[in-house]
Amino acid sequence: MKKTLFIVLGIIFLTACGTNENNDSSSPETEEVIQPEVEVVFEEEPLPVDEKTPVQAIVTAEGEPIEDAEYVDFEIWNEAEGEEASETIEADYTEDGVYEIMYNFKDEGTYQVIAHTQAKGVHTMPQVEVQAGDSHSHEHAEDAEGSHDHGNGEFTVHLVQEEEFSSEEEAELTAHIEQKGEPFENGEISFEISSSQLDKHEFIEAEEVEPGAYQADFDFPESGDYLINIHYEKPQEEIHGHKEEETQVN
Known part of the structure; x- marks a missing residue:
């Protein structure tokens, strides 16, 4: 009778050990960080001068539109005035991952546009250069003194x-x-x-x-x-x- 009892207890002990080992080996998987992609687009280039025109950021992740970005802010400045004169404007969501502002590029010249975007817990801020008005002012802006450099736009x-x-x-x-x-x-x-x-x-x-x-x-x-x-x-x-x-x- 004792021998039978020892065998039963042994089976229970081994079964419990096997269960614990399985539990220990099962750890929660590391959540994969989804990297959002942001594309800044304009309806036409060069941009019209002194009239409101749409500036858009298309925010996607793995090819799908992101509709719930924490924020998309556009920072814009004319290179001739420098980044110190920049304006930052919060964008509104429209549809299909598009966030938009209407902006008045008051003067001809080269502008820098940054889309500060926080989505899926990740911050990204793509920067693009765009021309308002004719190409002559673009050439002038490149030679203008006092334009923003900070490493020539490196940072x-x-x-x-x-x-x-x-x-x-x-x-x-x-x-x-x-x-x-x-x-x-x-x-x-x-x-x-x-x-x-x-x-x-x-x-x-x-x-x-x-x-x-x-x-x-x-x-x-x-x-x-x-x-x-x-x-x-x-x-x-x-x-x-x-x-x-x-x-x-x-």
Whole structure:
């Protein structure tokens, strides 16, 4: 009788071990990151001058339109005026993955257009060059002094401002930086914050939270206008640059 009992217990023990081994081997699969694709398109080129014309971003993933992008913001500036004079406008969703704004290119010349896009948890910001008016102004724009360079358009820097900053709670500052269309990784990034609300300029070191995305927290002491200067560098590669962004704090 004891021998039979030992055999039964042995079978139960082996069965339990086998079950545990199976459970241990089954781990949740790593969720695959879906990379969105963004194409900036215009109805006609060169663009008409001093009249509203559509600027569109077609956002897709694996060939299918993305209808629920967190945001698509167009940043536009005339090269003759420089990136410091850029405008950023939030796009509206239309259909079939198309996000659109109506924009008035007031003067002839060469314009830079960036589609800052957050979709499927991934940030991308394709930049295109487009001509408004005739080709003569295009040639002039290339020779114009004071045009934006920052490595001749090599770097793209964007401060995320989808939510209004408040003086009543800690703000999360996020900057996305690309170099030649690729994430600017392993850089040394800091936010320089200045305002009449501050006694001195504040410098905050940022941490890279994903390729090309840098974050830091800051307590704005009071509501008002602030200037955030994003410094990015890689001393070993002799890369030094900055981008200024104005923001309103409530």
